[in-house]
Amino acid sequence: MTIVKIIELVGVSKNGLQEAVENAVKDASKTIRNMRGVDILSWTGEIDGDKIVEYRANVKISFIVEER
Amino acid sequence: MTIVKIIELVGVSKNGLQEAVENAVKDASKTIRNMRGVDILSWTGEIDGDKIVEYRANVKISFIVEER
Amino acid sequence: MTIVKIIELVGVSKNGLQEAVENAVKDASKTIRNMRGVDILSWTGEIDGDKIVEYRANVKISFIVEER
Amino acid sequence: MTIVKIIELVGVSKNGLQEAVENAVKDASKTIRNMRGVDILSWTGEIDGDKIVEYRANVKISFIVEER
Amino acid sequence: MTIVKIIELVGVSKNGLQEAVENAVKDASKTIRNMRGVDILSWTGEIDGDKIVEYRANVKISFIVEER
Amino acid sequence: MTIVKIIELVGVSKNGLQEAVENAVKDASKTIRNMRGVDILSWTGEIDGDKIVEYRANVKISFIVEER
Amino acid sequence: MTIVKIIELVGVSKNGLQEAVENAVKDASKTIRNMRGVDILSWTGEIDGDKIVEYRANVKISFIVEER
Amino acid sequence: MTIVKIIELVGVSKNGLQEAVENAVKDASKTIRNMRGVDILSWTGEIDGDKIVEYRANVKISFIVEER
Amino acid sequence: MTIVKIIELVGVSKNGLQEAVENAVKDASKTIRNMRGVDILSWTGEIDGDKIVEYRANVKISFIVEER
Amino acid sequence: MTIVKIIELVGVSKNGLQEAVENAVKDASKTIRNMRGVDILSWTGEIDGDKIVEYRANVKISFIVEER
Amino acid sequence: MTIVKIIELVGVSKNGLQEAVENAVKDASKTIRNMRGVDILSWTGEIDGDKIVEYRANVKISFIVEER
Amino acid sequence: MTIVKIIELVGVSKNGLQEAVENAVKDASKTIRNMRGVDILSWTGEIDGDKIVEYRANVKISFIVEER
DSSP: OEEEEEEEEEEEESSOHHHHHHHHHHHHTTTOOSEEEEEEEEEEEEEETTEEEEEEEEEEEEEEEEOO | OEEEEEEEEEEEESSOHHHHHHHHHHHHTTTOOSEEEEEEEEEEEEEETTEEEEEEEEEEEEEEEEOO | OEEEEEEEEEEEESSOHHHHHHHHHHHHTTTOOSEEEEEEEEEEEEEETTEEEEEEEEEEEEEEEEOO | OEEEEEEEEEEEESSOHHHHHHHHHHHHTTTOOSEEEEEEEEEEEEEETTEEEEEEEEEEEEEEEEOO | OEEEEEEEEEEEESSOHHHHHHHHHHHHTTTOOSEEEEEEEEEEEEEETTEEEEEEEEEEEEEEEEOO | OEEEEEEEEEEEESSOHHHHHHHHHHHHTTTOOSEEEEEEEEEEEEEETTEEEEEEEEEEEEEEEEOO | OEEEEEEEEEEEESSOHHHHHHHHHHHHTTTOOSEEEEEEEEEEEEEETTEEEEEEEEEEEEEEEEOO | OEEEEEEEEEEEESSOHHHHHHHHHHHHTTTOOSEEEEEEEEEEEEEETTEEEEEEEEEEEEEEEEOO | OEEEEEEEEEEEESSOHHHHHHHHHHHHTTTOOSEEEEEEEEEEEEEETTEEEEEEEEEEEEEEEEOO | OEEEEEEEEEEEESSOHHHHHHHHHHHHTTTOOSEEEEEEEEEEEEEETTEEEEEEEEEEEEEEEEOO | OEEEEEEEEEEEESSOHHHHHHHHHHHHTTTOOSEEEEEEEEEEEEEETTEEEEEEEEEEEEEEEEOO | OEEEEEEEEEEEESSOHHHHHHHHHHHHTTTOOSEEEEEEEEEEEEEETTEEEEEEEEEEEEEEEEOO
C-alpha cells in the first residue's frame, strides 16, 4: 500500500522565480524520495535598492511513502 | 507536556469519497500515533470514460506528540 | 411577505459524511420550519486509533419565516 | 498537440452526495470526451420537510481536446 | 454587440512556468478568436526524481464573441 | 435527463452595475437557452477623468442542457 | 451592557440589487430591533428567458441586544 | 439527542484583543447555555488620535441545544 | 515610463450602492490624476431603524504616475 | 466633503501581538491624521531559539482626508 | 546549502492567545532547531460556562534544515 | 523609530512574468526608498492574436519609513 504525504517548504533563488521552484524540489529531494507533484502557493522576494536579490517560492510537494 | 502537530496527506479510494477519507486516516495510522482529528480540505477524482475510477481526499490530520 | 434566514449548525454522525449532513437537517427540523436549502461549509472528523469515530458537517441552512 | 480544458457543471442526485458527483461526470460524458479529472467545488442540497430531497455537487471537470 | 466570455484551461510546458502560460494561450488560439486577456489562477508541476518534468498553469482566458 | 452547466462571462454597461449584470444575461441569451441562475463574482469599472465610463460585472450563469 | 449579534439572511427583489439589500433590512426589522450595520456577502439572481426575474442579496446584519 | 448550533457575534473591549474575545463569550452566556467552542474570525479596532479606544473581535460560538 | 499604482478607499453615499462607487472615484479625483480602473472589494451599509442611511463601497483604484 | 482612505502597514513589537497593533497605530499617527479604524489582516513573528523575539501585525488603517 | 521547511502545529494555553502562540514555538523547539518565523493561521478556544478555559493558536513555523 | 508601510502596484513587461515583477520594483524605486520585500498577488496578461503582448504582476511592496 502507498501513502501520499504533502509537505510545505520554501524554495530560494538569487536568479528568478522559476529557479526558486526548481530549488525547492531539488532541496526536498535530499531528504524525500518518490516526489510526484508540486503546487506553488505564493511568491515573494527580498529587495535591496531597486533590485530583487532573493526570490522565494512557497510550495507544497506531494510524495509517496512506500509501506514497509 | 503534549504537542499537537498537523500533517497533510491524500487519501485514495476506488469506491468513493467517504472511503478516501477513511483510507487517509488508516494510512496515516501506520506511521503516526495518537491521532485526534481530521479536516477535509478538498475532494478530487480521476475519470476514465464516464466513471470516476479513483477518489481522492486532501486532508489535514492532527495528532498528539507525547513529550519524552 | 416572506423572509429567508440562514443559520449555521453542525451535523454529527457515527456512520459517515452523508449522514452527518442529513442529521444536521433532521436536527434543525426540530426547531425550524420551512427549510429550503443546505450549504455544506466544511467536513471534519474525530479519530480514535485508526478510525474516524465521529463525522461532522458544518452547514448553513436557509429557511423561510412566514410573516404574521 | 493536446489541449486541456476545464468546464464547470452541477451534478444532481436524489440519493446522496457521492452520486451527485458521479452523475456530474456521467452527464458530462454525453457531450465531452477524454475527461481526466474532477474537482469538487462545493456541495448543496434542497430540503423538503426534514429531508434533503436533492443533492447537488458543483464540480470542475478537465478534459483533453485532441488537436485536428 | 459584443459578448465577453471566459474559459478556463491548463497550459503545459516541459521548460518552465512562463512557457506553460504562453502555451495555454497558443493552444486556446486554435479554437478561439479575439482573445483579450489571461488570468493565471495557479501553478503546479509534475516531478520525476529531483526535477520538475512538466509545468502546468491553470488560466482563465477572456475573449470577445462578435454577434452575428 | 438534464445537465446543468455553468459558464463565466463579463457583462458591460455604460450606465451602471445593475445594467452590467442584466446585459450579461441578455448577451448570454443569444447563444444559450434555458438559463436558470446568475452569480455575480466581482465588479469592476473603467475610469475616465473623475467618472466611471464603463461598468463590468463578472458573472457565472447556470443553464440546463436538454439531453437529445 | 450591550451585546452585538450578527445574523445572515437573504433579501429578495423583483426590481434590482439595491432593492434586494433594502428589503433584507426591511424584512429583518420585523423581528429585530436596534440594527446597526449590513454587510453584503454575495449577489445572485434567478433568470427566466433573457431576464433576471428575481434579485437576491445574501447579507449579514449586526444588531444590538440590550441587556435586561 | 443534541444539536450543535453556531452564532456569530462581536465582542468589545476598551483594554485589548484578548478581553474582546472574553467579553464575546461572557456576553453570549447571558442568553446562551452549553457553549462549547469559540472561533475568532477577525479583529478590528476604533482609533481616536493615536490610540485604539475600542477593540472588537468577530467570533463564532458553538453551543449545544439539548432536545426536549 | 509609467507606473501603475493602486490605492484603497471608501466611497460613501446616502442614496445607494452605485453612487457610493461613483463617489469613491469622484473623491479620489481630487488628489489623484490619470485614474484608469476601479475594483469593488466589498459593500456595507449603516442602518437606522428599518432603513440603510449610508451606503459604503470599499474600492481599489488604479492610476498611472507619469514619470518626471 | 470627506474622503476615507485606507493604508496598509506593519506594526512591530518585542513584547506581544497586542502591542504590535498599538504600535502600528502609533507609528501611523506620525504622518496620518484623523484615523478612524484598524483592521488586523494577519499576525507573524520572528523566532530566535525557542522564543518569539519580534511580533508583527499586518494592519489596514482607515483615515479621513478633509477636503481643502 | 540550507532548506527552509514549514510545519503546522497547534499551540495551547490556559491563560490567553499570546501565550498559546508562545507555547506553539516553545513546544516546537523540543524537536525542531533553527526556527525562523511563525505565521498565525487561526485562533480558537474551548468554553466552559461563561469562560474560555483553553486558548488555541494554529500556527505555521518555518525552520532551516542544515544540509549534511 | 521605523515604520513599515505597504503599497500595491502593477509591474508591466513585454517579455515575461519575471520581468514584470522586476519592473514593479524598479518603478517603485523612483519614488520609494528602503524597500524590503515584495509579495506577488496575481498575474495577468494582455493577448493579441495567439501571443501575450503584455505581462502584468500585481505586487505589494513593503518599505521602511525612517522617522525624522
